[in-house]
Every structure is written in structure tokens, then in C-alpha cells.
Amino acid sequence: MSEIAGSQDGAPDLKRPLIDFLLALADDEFVLGYWDSEWTGVAPILEEDVASSSIAQDEIGHARLFYQEVATLTGMSLDRIAYGRKPEEYRQVQLVDHRRGDWAFTIARQFLYHIADQLRLEHLSTSTYLPIAQAVAKIQREEVYHQMHVHAWLERLAESTPEARQRLEQALECLWPDALGMFEPFPDEELLLRAGILTLASASLQQEWLAAIAPVFERIQLPFPVSRIESPTGAPKYQPMIAPRLGGRRGQHTPDFADLWEEMTMVYRVEPQASW
Amino acid sequence: MSNLVEHAPGAAVSSDADGEVFEVFQQDRRDSFPHHGGNLRAPDNELAIHYAREFYGRRQESQKLWIIPRAALWEIRDTRQLPAILHALARGDTTPEEYSQTRGTFAIFGQKQDGKPFVWLQDLEQVNLLEAAEAAVGLAHLREEGYLRLWLCPRSAISELTDPDLLQPPLDRSYRRLDGYNIREKLRIARQRVQAAGGKPL
Amino acid sequence: MYKLGEYWNMLLGTLQSETRFSMLLQENEAERTERFFDSVKNGGKVEATDWMPDAYRQSLIRFIEMHANSELMGVLPERDWIMRAPTIQRKLALTAKIQDEAGHAELLYRLVEDLGKPRSACIEDLIAGKGKFHNAFHYRTKSWADTGIIAWLVDAAAIVSQHALRDSSYAPYARTMQKICWEESFHMMYGRDAVITMMNGTARQREMAQEALNRWWPVLMVFHGPNTPAEKDRDLQWRIKSKTNEELRQEFLDTQVPRLREIGLVIPDPELRYDAEKGRWVYSEPNWDELRAVVRNQGPATAERVGFRRMTYEEGQWVRDLMLYRRSASRSVSTA
Numbered sequence: 001m002s003e004i005a006g007s008q009d010g011a012p013d014l015k016r017p018l019i020d021f022l023l024a025l026a027d028d029e030f031v032l033g034y035w036d037s038e039w040t041g042v043a044p045i046l047e048e049d050v051a052s053s054s055i056a057q058d059e060i061g062h063a064r065l066f067y068q069e070v071a072t073l074t075g076m077s078l079d080r081i082a083y084g085r086k087p088e089e090y091r092q093v094q095l096v097d098h099r100r101g102d103w104a105f106t107i108a109r110q111f112l113y114h115i116a117d118q119l120r121l122e123h124l125s126t127s128t129y130l131p132i133a134q135a136v137a138k139i140q141r142e143e144v145y146h147q148m149h150v151h152a153w154l155e156r157l158a159e160s161t162p163e164a165r166q167r168l169e170q171a172l173e174c175l176w177p178d179a180l181g182m183f184e185p186f187p188d189e190e191l192l193l194r195a196g197i198l199t200l201a202s203a204s205l206q207q208e209w210l211a212a213i214a215p216v217f218e219r220i221q222l223p224f225p226v227s228r229i230e231s232p233t234g235a236p237k238y239q240p241m242i243a244p245r246l247g248g249r250r251g252q253h254t255p256d257f258a259d260l261w262e263e264m265t266m267v268y269r270v271e272p273q274a275s276w
Numbered sequence: 277m278s279n280l281v282e283h284a285p286g287a288a289v290s291s292d293a294d295g296e297v298f299e300v301f302q303q304d305r306r307d308s309f310p311h312h313g314g315n316l317r318a319p320d321n322e323l324a325i326h327y328a329r330e331f332y333g334r335r336q337e338s339q340k341l342w343i344i345p346r347a348a349l350w351e352i353r354d355t356r357q358l359p360a361i362l363h364a365l366a367r368g369d370t371t372p373e374e375y376s377q378t379r380g381t382f383a384i385f386g387q388k389q390d391g392k393p394f395v396w397l398q399d400l401e402q403v404n405l406l407e408a409a410e411a412a413v414g415l416a417h418l419r420e421e422g423y424l425r426l427w428l429c430p431r432s433a434i435s436e437l438t439d440p441d442l443l444q445p446p447l448d449r450s451y452r453r454l455d456g457y458n459i460r461e462k463l464r465i466a467r468q469r470v471q472a473a474g475g476k477p478l
Numbered sequence: 479m480y481k482l483g484e485y486w487n488m489l490l491g492t493l494q495s496e497t498r499f500s501m502l503l504q505e506n507e508a509e510r511t512e513r514f515f516d517s518v519k520n521g522g523k524v525e526a527t528d529w530m531p532d533a534y535r536q537s538l539i540r541f542i543e544m545h546a547n548s549e550l551m552g553v554l555p556e557r558d559w560i561m562r563a564p565t566i567q568r569k570l571a572l573t574a575k576i577q578d579e580a581g582h583a584e585l586l587y588r589l590v591e592d593l594g595k596p597r598s599a600c601i602e603d604l605i606a607g608k609g610k611f612h613n614a615f616h617y618r619t620k621s622w623a624d625t626g627i628i629a630w631l632v633d634a635a636a637i638v639s640q641h642a643l644r645d646s647s648y649a650p651y652a653r654t655m656q657k658i659c660w661e662e663s664f665h666m667m668y669g670r671d672a673v674i675t676m677m678n679g680t681a682r683q684r685e686m687a688q689e690a691l692n693r694w695w696p697v698l699m700v701f702h703g704p705n706t707p708a709e710k711d712r713d714l715q716w717r718i719k720s721k722t723n724e725e726l727r728q729e730f731l732d733t734q735v736p737r738l739r740e741i742g743l744v745i746p747d748p749e750l751r752y753d754a755e756k757g758r759w760v761y762s763e764p765n766w767d768e769l770r771a772v773v774r775n776q777g778p779a780t781a782e783r784v785g786f787r788r789m790t791y792e793e794g795q796w797v798r799d800l801m802l803y804r805r806s807a808s809r810s811v812s813t814a
Contacts, residue, residue: 034589037561037569037573038559038560038561040553040557040560040573040576040577041390041553041554041557041558041576041577041579042553042578043580044793044794044795044796044798045797045798046320046580046583046584046597047317047323047327047331047584048797049318049328049331049577049581049584050327050330050331050334050577050580050581051326051330051582053576053577053580054330054577055574056573056719057570057573057574057577058445058447060566060573061447062447062567063566063571064566065447067566074692078565078566079564079565079566082565082566083564083565090597102793103797130804138446139446139447140536141440141441141445141446142441142445142446142447144439144441144442145326145441145442145445146330147328148326152323152326153320156800156801160800160801160803161796161799161803163796163799164796164797164800167796173334173559178513185480202661208436217638217738227563257621261563263560263561264561266562267559267562267563267564267622268564268565270564270622270682271679271680271682274679274680275675275678276563276564276565276568276622276675276676276677276679276685295801297588314503314585314588314653314657314658315588316588317591317597319801319802330581331585332585351527353527363527365527390522390523390649391523391652391653393653406692408794418531425525436544448658450576451567451570451571451668452570452574453573453664454663456664457664457667457668457671459667459670459671459674460672462671462675462678463741465678466674466677466678466740466741466742467741469677469678469742470740470741470742476717
């Protein structure tokens, strides 16, 4: 499979799926970053306020990297791509649609998301679409700190006070269907796989994700609504016992996102052609 | 020379509820050695390192950070006063007896001038606290400029952060730096517009 | 090996040892205080671990606590707009600015703690409506242009004060101010960039910017406080700060008035002009009554802001509780 260097070499029938794919990757980080950034100035602990704001800014910075690639492919401006779409044109998973909730909710979601993201990035580092592979190499380095920080907090929430643990468990219970929704197949996923732009099917990524979080859930003794089927020949297979909440990749979003969209495009929509 | 060790009114230490204080030393590309940046509060060493990265590294201003529990630091407030008096920076922690029994490497920091931050001077190996203090005072007097105050701590108390993924992450952060802004052209356009309007605004 | 030991109640400990010390030195107390002030007036520096007269300590706590409170409350007028910024760059920059302010609050509360007042006590006073914070943060924001005007001009006014503090007699405060000034250098530039961009934009954007300036100008004119004469300003006497209020205001006007005018903004004070003979700016008498109300925590948005702070602080109590719990647990493990 020859490496696809950039926008010029993309075959026409790949262009739309590629753009949608990039938007999906970008929108995930963008919407998550927005909710995470809302803690700035009001986090429960001042030191943590600064730490979590850095992570939120990083997430938006990662989105920006993917939006820039979409800008190159479409000729549209960066900010028009980020703020100029209607709510149903955004392609993030519904996991990141939820408003930030309390501290336990934020950490729980970040944990579920970042593990999946780490695995997704590992596989994208060998994408035949070079701009993606290059972006991913940079993003992976920045994710090191995110992982460290989220893990530190997951443990603290799980192992300190009864109230913290209860809030964590409640958050996870609420988030499970959406977490499984992270692996909703991308539109035209088959095309992307055949071209090597995407190197692992979403269903397989889900298995990797479940295998990665299983030991953490076990160690911390958190409810894990997934059954594990041993295979005599290979790796165990994981079977979730709850249904995923799908639709995000196809532009179906929640009321929380509708509220966020209103707010985040509020000033932009005053003068969409203007420079700010 | 005997060193009198005592607890005097010093840097206040907060109660349990607020966590432990950690002193942070930082070193950037142009520094030859770490200098004191400030201090922070954290519940334990793990988060202290995370917060040190945030407070003293989020602008990629540091290549290296040293994070030291205040409880591990001793201060000599005035090197001209002999015998030198050792003060525990955080009260009520390690006793001088404990330290005089432990033999290891001690890091010495000095403040050269009134108001300036402490800088790392050197490590002393195979010494206990009292020996380190004696040697540090000797050092302070030997060097031309002299050092007004000294800090000492066991080298083992220092957590070091040098990971470039944490301290020099690759993506564009010019939005938070002065050099990320260039208003020259915009100013020129604005001035032109105001002049064209006959010096009258709007 | 040493252990991470027990921590003593700071206030009690400090008081006990200060009592011990002052008993030892009672006859030299007055002398010692005089020597201290002489040193400080002549540029001598004081560190956290030095002896200091109680009056100096209390003045410092008051001064720095208000500064810390102001950073923490300063976050609130701008925070709403993090979610509404019209471009990615503006969103990131505004988020980073507010992050810095929270960080600066942390640095300043740390100083206050080392002087004797725990951060929790400062914040409890703040949310009870007793803690003081700077006048600029008792007002509402109405439009995106407000964030640009605040970032440019409120920060410019603050920078003038903060530069003067880099030479404070209290060395930890001076060093912290150097760090804060360095970190804040982009804040003002970001604000100015945002406002110039609007002034170069559409008529609607220009109107928005002018309207925001009209509302914020009176706030800026009282920012540095009333024209207190140097001899009456105790913080000046002790070199906690190094310039009078009026000197700071004049410095602010010197730099910013030309910058505002050159991009076409009208300063909403017809009396404002530079008097070459007097060698200073003259302006309409500011509304000192309003400042007095604000100082009593009765500004237009004070109750709402303090209420919001209280709500977010209380909502986060369970998180602070778990930090304590966790640490006790890990400590008992390590001493086992």
C-alpha cells in the first residue's frame, strides 16, 4: 500500500470519507476539550485548576491539528470548520457530548476516553495518510501527561472516601453505554481500512480497549458490565452486557451538545465572515 | 565547630487538611544549575510532581525540575553567625538526631544576595546533616561572593523531573506567549483608517 | 531514613515560638522593630523565615490576601466567555489567561499561608463576603468585546501596580511578582490584539468595542485607588509597595491613552487631557462613592460573584475531603 503523502494524492472517492474521519477525530477532542475547559477557574482545588486546564487546552490543540488538515483539504478556514457547522454536522461520539458534571464524572469520562484514544493513536501512527501519522506522533507525546494525571485521579477517587467512590461508580454507570459508543464504525469505515488510512476496525479497537481497562477495573474493584470469553487458541474475547449508545459519528447528538453548540458559536454567528 | 540545632519561628506550615508543602527548583536551557522557583502544596509526592510541572513548566520554561518536601529541608539563616544555626524549614518533622544518624549525600543550596532565589551549589557525599552543615558554611565563606543563607537536604528527598514529553511537549502554544502575537500590521491598518477618517474615530 | 512527619497547627506553633522568643528578647523588642523598619526603608529584604514585627506581618497578609482574592475573583467576569470565544486561538488564549489567574491566586495564597493565615481561612472569608478583592471584579461583562477590553486595560492597570511590587521589601512577594509579571505579559497583548482586530473589522465590531470601553473606563479610573498622599500610605512606608496610587494611575494613562486613541477609540471622559504645565494627566473626578461601596463588597455584581464562588467552592468540598483522607491512609501505610 503506497503511502499517501497529502491532499493531492488522495483518490477522489476517498476524499469525503477522509474529511469525515478527520472531523470525527477532531470533534471528539474539541468537544471534550470544551467541557474540560469549563473547570478553569472553578476546579475544587486551585492546583488542580491549573493542571486540568492544561489538559483541556491540549485537547483543543489536538483538535486544531486535525481541523488544520481538513482546512487544507477543503480550502475552508480553520474557524469556519470549527464553529461554522450546524449541530448535526459535528461527528464526535456521544461520550463527549455530556456536560462536565462533577469532578468524578469528568475524571471517569477522561479515563474511558483517553485509554481508547491512546489505542486509537497507536494504530493511526501507521496510517498511510502521512499528515495523520505525523499529527499522531506529536499528540502521543502530549498524551503521556494526560494518562499520568487521569490515572492518579482515578485511583484517588476509587480508594479514598466512600463519597468519592460512590460518585465515581455513579459516573461510570451513566457513561458505559456512551463509552461503548466510542467504537461506532466511522462512515465508510471499509473504504478507510482498505486504503490503510484507518489501520484497525472499530470493533477490534473495542476489544483492545476492553482488554486494557479490564485489569484496572479489577484492581480497583469497579463494576465491569462485560463478560470475558476465554479462547483456547488466542486472546480472550470481551462481550459487553449493555447496549452501546450510537449515532454520534452520524451527527446525532444530545441536548447537552445542543446547549454547547449554542454557546460556543454564539459570538462567531454574530459576524461569521468577520475576523476576531 | 558545633552546630546548634533549634526550631525557631520560620516558614509557616499549614495543618493536615491542606496538604504538604514542596519547594520547587527549576533549570532552563540557559541555566547551569537549578534555582528556586517557589513552592506549592500537594497531598503527596505524585501530585506534587504533576503540579510542579504545571506551575514551573507549563510554558516549557524548564528543562529540569526538582521537587523537595519542605519537611526535608534545613536552613542556615546567616552564614556569618558562628556557630551556624540549623533551622528545620518545616517544623516538627525530621529531628536532628535522625539526620545525624543518617549518612548519605546532601544537596547544598545558597542565596547569594538579599532577596535573590536560592541556587544549587553542590552535593556533598557520605556526610550526615551536621557534617553537611559545617561543610556548607565553610563553602559559603570560601567563595568570593559569599552566601548569606544556605539550605540543605538529603539528595534522596529530591524528586527530579526531566521528561521532555512533560516539559517540552511539541504542539503550538504560541497563543500563551508574547511572541505568539504580532500586532504591527494590524496597528498600521488601524492608524491608517483613523487618519483617513480625518483623525475622527469610528 | 527520615519520614514524612506530622504537621503542627501552624498558627499555634508560630504563636508559641514567637512568644518564647519575644519573652527572651522583650527588652530589645522596640529596638528590634526600629532596626527592622530602618532596614526595610533602606531597601533591605525580608524572607519568610525572618523575624518581623507583627504589624508588618499583618499588613502583608492583608495586602497579599486581597491580591490573591482579586486573582480568584478576576476569573469570574471572563470565564463565561471561554465557552463563547469566536475562534480557536481566542478560546485557547482566554483559557490560558484564566488558568494563569487561578495559578497566580495559588501562588499568592501560598505566601499568605507562610505568613500565618491558611488558604481555607482566606477562601472562607471570601465566600462569606468578608474578604476584599479588587474593584474591577465587582462588575458584569456584557459582550465579547468586554473580554478584550478587560484583558488589555484591566491587565495594563494591574501590570503597572505589579511592576512596582517587584521591588517589595518582602522578598517572597517580590519574587512571586516577577514570575506573575512574566506570565501575564501575554494577557495584555492578547487583549490589545483582540480589540485592534475588532476595530479593524465591521462597524458592528467597532461599536461593540467602543461600548465596552465606555462601561469599563470609569472602573479603570479608580483602579489604583484614591490619591492617598505618600505619608499616609503605610504600605508605601514599609515598602510593601513602592509607588503612590496616583503615580500608578498616571503611568497607566501615559501608556494606554495614546494606544486607545490611535486605533480610533474615544475615551468617554471629555475632561481627559495631558496638562503639559502640570506634567500630568487631568481627568473628571472619578466616582469615589462607588469605589467605597465596592470596597464594602457592595458593588453591582459583588453578591452574585461571591455567591457563585461560594457555590463552586462548596460543590468541590468532597474533593478536598478526599485529599486529606487519602494522605492519612498512605501515611499510615508508610510508617507500618
